[in-house]
Amino acid sequence: MPKFDNPLDLPFAGEAAASLGLAGRKLKKTLDALRQYDADVSSSAHPSDEAARKQLVMGAAEAYWGYVVQREQLGLLDPEYIAKEYDIPSDVKLAMGPKGRGPTA
Template sequence: MPESTRDVDPLRYEIMQEQAAVLARLGTALHTALQKLAAFDAVRGAGERPGERDALVGAAGEALWYYVVQREVLGFGVGENLLRELGVPREVRLRMGLNRAPGAP
């Protein structure tokens, strides 16, 4: 039998709200990173200023990583359909993870 809203533990409810808010913020950050990469490619092309483009791909890969981890924590998982719907390019998927600067420990 489903819980009514008055049967929900207030602390659990607040935690769930925060988890949803974090997922929303991470989704926005991912969307923004993907938009910056797309805008760069539209204006400059992939061949120009490769260092700047590489940084944008790395930032998008890191944003994707945070988003995927949060979805997994919440039990939602991430499949190919979601990545396609979000418009995540293959190169960003391959760079998913922490974005370390060259020479960083």
Template sequence: MAMAGRSIGRGAEVNGILGIDLEILGEQASALGRAGRRVEATLAALAAGDASDHDRLIRAAAEAVWAYFIQREVCGLRRHDEAIAVYGIPREVLVRVGGG
């Protein structure tokens, strides 16, 4: 609890944001970073894979992209156009996610 310039424990205000809020934002950012790295890894595997494994790689990439989009939305990022361009997410992956 914050009172007139004094603060007590984890709930202390820092520039109008409670300490717990800062922790939540940090965890959201961390989870978004992990999800982005997973997208990168699955897209790299897709690019390097052979035709016999193509369907499995597309499914794995679509799952990673879907999870990444969900995490973006949790962070308040509702439009994914820029992320699609930055990661170079192929249309065949987006179709599996439902955004192609």
């Protein structure tokens, strides 16, 4: 884990914390959108649209990947903790990666 012992490193520590917080909020926002979509389909609030759901899954998968990468940069090597803490759906885990990398299905 990076140590920010030098007083000159304090701005970097603040930036790292702010960036990690932003990545966590982005992950939560994308997962919330996916869950809301699934709830709306389940309640018949709107019909299922495979392409729309895939887009939501891919957005969440990219956000999940970004959050994991940022945590790893800080020495936090625990993607399974994140998966449990955020209740990451299995299809999001399988598609995890940078934009455009997901499954071709």
